[in-house]
Amino acid sequence: xxxxxxxxxxxxxxxxxxxxxxxxxxxxxxxxxxxxxxxxxxxxxxxxxxxxxxxxxxxxxxxxxxxxxxxxxxxxxxxxxxxxxxxxxxxxxxxxxxxxxxxxxxxxxxxxxxxxxxxxxxxxx
Amino acid sequence: xxxxxxxxxxxxxxxxxxxxxxxxxxxxxxxxxxxxxxxxxxxxxxxxxxxxxxxxxxxxxxxxxxxxxxxxxxxxxxxxxxxxxxxxxxxxxxxxxxxxxxxxxxxxxxxxxxxxxxxxxxxxxxxxxxxxxxxxxxxxxxxxxxxxxxxxxxxxxxxxxxxxxxxxxxxxxxxxxxxxxxxxxxxxxxxxxxxxxxxxxxxxxxxxxxxxxxxxxxxxxxxxxxxxxxxxxxxxxxxxxxxxxxxxxxxxxxxxxxxxxxxxxxxxxxxxxxxxxxxxxxxxxxx
Amino acid sequence: xxxxxxxxxxxxxxxxxxxxxxxxxxxxxxxxxxxxxxxxxxxxxxxxxxxxxxxxxxxxxxxxxxxxxxxxxxxxxxxxxxxxxxxxxxxxxxxxxxxxxxxxxxxxxxxxxxxxxxxxxxxxxxxxxxxxxxxxxxxxxxxxxxxxxxxxxxxxxxxxxxxxxxxxxxxxxxxxxxxxxxxxxxxxxxxxxxxxxxxxxxxxxxxxxxxxx
Numbered sequence: 001x002x003x004x005x006x007x008x009x010x011x012x013x014x015x016x017x018x019x020x021x022x023x024x025x026x027x028x029x030x031x032x033x034x035x036x037x038x039x040x041x042x043x044x045x046x047x048x049x050x051x052x053x054x055x056x057x058x059x060x061x062x063x064x065x066x067x068x069x070x071x072x073x074x075x076x077x078x079x080x081x082x083x084x085x086x087x088x089x090x091x092x093x094x095x096x097x098x099x100x101x102x103x104x105x106x107x108x109x110x111x112x113x114x115x116x117x118x119x120x121x122x123x124x125x
Numbered sequence: 126x127x128x129x130x131x132x133x134x135x136x137x138x139x140x141x142x143x144x145x146x147x148x149x150x151x152x153x154x155x156x157x158x159x160x161x162x163x164x165x166x167x168x169x170x171x172x173x174x175x176x177x178x179x180x181x182x183x184x185x186x187x188x189x190x191x192x193x194x195x196x197x198x199x200x201x202x203x204x205x206x207x208x209x210x211x212x213x214x215x216x217x218x219x220x221x222x223x224x225x226x227x228x229x230x231x232x233x234x235x236x237x238x239x240x241x242x243x244x245x246x247x248x249x250x251x252x253x254x255x256x257x258x259x260x261x262x263x264x265x266x267x268x269x270x271x272x273x274x275x276x277x278x279x280x281x282x283x284x285x286x287x288x289x290x291x292x293x294x295x296x297x298x299x300x301x302x303x304x305x306x307x308x309x310x311x312x313x314x315x316x317x318x319x320x321x322x323x324x325x326x327x328x329x330x331x332x333x334x335x336x337x338x339x340x341x342x343x344x345x346x347x348x349x350x351x352x353x354x355x356x357x358x359x360x361x362x363x364x365x366x367x368x369x370x371x372x373x374x375x376x377x378x379x380x381x382x383x384x385x386x387x388x389x390x391x392x393x394x395x396x397x398x399x400x401x402x403x404x405x406x407x408x409x410x411x412x
Numbered sequence: 413x414x415x416x417x418x419x420x421x422x423x424x425x426x427x428x429x430x431x432x433x434x435x436x437x438x439x440x441x442x443x444x445x446x447x448x449x450x451x452x453x454x455x456x457x458x459x460x461x462x463x464x465x466x467x468x469x470x471x472x473x474x475x476x477x478x479x480x481x482x483x484x485x486x487x488x489x490x491x492x493x494x495x496x497x498x499x500x501x502x503x504x505x506x507x508x509x510x511x512x513x514x515x516x517x518x519x520x521x522x523x524x525x526x527x528x529x530x531x532x533x534x535x536x537x538x539x540x541x542x543x544x545x546x547x548x549x550x551x552x553x554x555x556x557x558x559x560x561x562x563x564x565x566x567x568x569x570x571x572x573x574x575x576x577x578x579x580x581x582x583x584x585x586x587x588x589x590x591x592x593x594x595x596x597x598x599x600x601x602x603x604x605x606x607x608x609x610x611x612x613x614x615x616x617x618x619x620x621x622x623x624x625x
Contacts (some may be wrong), residue, residue, distance in 0.1 A: 013340075044299070052340055160562075
């Protein structure tokens with residue numbers, strides 16, 4: 001499991017953890033029912049505060065990605081196909097929005113952007 | 126009862142200095158960093174907690190018990206690490222241990238020996254022959270060998286090299302894995318706290334500036350950089366401390382979200398370190 | 413509290429200190445030539461405990477090692493009781509050692525006898541009285557300040573002792589005559605001294621509590 005924190009990023013650390021964990025779960029790198037490190041263990045490994053990791057886990061739980069069982073720890077939540085698909089779509093939408101914003105700032109046209117997308121899809125074939 | 130340390134309205138008066146109305150709380154399982162410039166009252170506060178000096182008024186509770194009425198019980202459960210070495214220099218580590226160990230009901234010889242081994246300390250070495258770092262490690266070994274639930278450290282890493290300080294932080298991380306122990310750690314080397322601390326209490330000139338979750342601090346405090354034209358008598362009120370130079374100003378604010386909305390692109394907002402907070406708070410407008 | 417007494421002894425009895433003490437003891441013994449052996453030994457029995465306690469006081473103060481001790485689970489009162497008790501325990505130990513040495517020497521043929529227990533008790537009384545005065549000074553002031561006070565005290569006592577030993581001062585001679593046997597005055601003296609010792613410890617506690625370390 002790979003989690004990398006950037007101290008210089010503007011994004012709060014707990015947010016970075018939430019995002020990265022979400023990705024791992026959505027991509028399938030973390031599977032249903034898999035045990036996650038304890039909040040303290042995670043804090044130690046990442047050299048951050050335990051309150052930060054606690055918050056990250058709380059948020060992940062609120063969004064349905066993980067489940068915490070008292071005395072046992074935290075686990076990746078059972079896959080809810082609809083929910084996950086929805087979330088994946090949202091994630092893709094967010095990333096596209098980012099890309100479009102940047103393109104716009106640079107002055108690219110809609111066509112130029114679509115061309116770029118086409119080229120990228122080529123790599124999957 | 127999960128307040129391991131509770132201080133209410135603590136006051137201590139000296140001729141030229143006083144601690145005024147200091148209050149703070151630390152829950153079990155967390156790490157609190159206690160910061161402040163030299164002379165702010167950090168050591169004094171710790172001595173008051175340990176009843177090495179008498180308070181003028183106020184309340185100090187440890188594990189829910191009064192720190193003076195239940196002095197002995199309370200100290201059984203505290204592991205204390207000093208900034209300087211006050212041990213009997215002529216004694217060997219082993220002899221010093223023989224002095225300290227009998228005082229504790231829960232002394233664990235095995236734990237102590239394990240720490241000596243981990244820290245690479247020779248028990249027959251005289252204390253005066255140990256380097257500052259080794260002395261600190263010995264202090265820590267002794268503090269951790271009697272099932273202490275609260276570790277209080279008074280500037281434990283001052284004068285130690287960065288490599289060493291990291292090692293100590295790692296040891297502290299391992300310590301708090303079981304959720305049962307808390308650490309209260311005064312220092313003016315704030316980079317150590319940027320990692321492990323859950324809460325930060327900042328004291329300046331005997332008074333509490335704040336006692337908050339470290340994350341909260343990162344979210345509400347920010348360094349603001351902008352052009353001098355942005356500063357006027359109104360806008361100055363938004364800042365805790367301002368530093369001007371010929372190209373603009375740099376200032377500290379605790380109203381980050383508000384100011385981001387206010388200034389938008391006109392100013393740069395940067396992540397603030399504890400050191401920045403200390404600096405700007407202490408220096409204030411006098412820059 | 414036993415731990416505290418043990419700590420004081422452990423600290424004071426380093427190799428160097430023991431050697432110095434033995435050396436000084438022999439030195440004093442030789443210097444006090446002209447006074448009976450018994451009196452010389454009494455003098456030693458009176459001085460050595462002070463010497464040992466001074467070492468522990470100086471460590472506590474100069475090195476601030478008292479801070480380590482006070483962060484251990486001990487109450488402030490215990491620190492003081494341990495010093496008062498420790499003084500007498502050391503005195504008892506020293507006298508036992510001296511008696512033992514004499515016994516051994518007697519067994520080897522040197523017919524010097526042992527120190528009379530009665531006179532030893534007087535020595536003890538003496539120590540208790542001096543301690544009752546000098547300890548509160550230590551607990552209230554710092555070691556260096558109390559040192560001045562104590563030096564003056566010791567000089568005064570030395571002069572007194574001198575006259576006591578040479579029995580030329582009439583008053584002291586008659587007083588010593590009263591105390592020369594175990595009688596009601598003697599017992600009274602011992603009891604009163606113990607009371608004074610105890611009161612001194614209470615005073616010390618109160619003075620100590622107002623002190624910041």
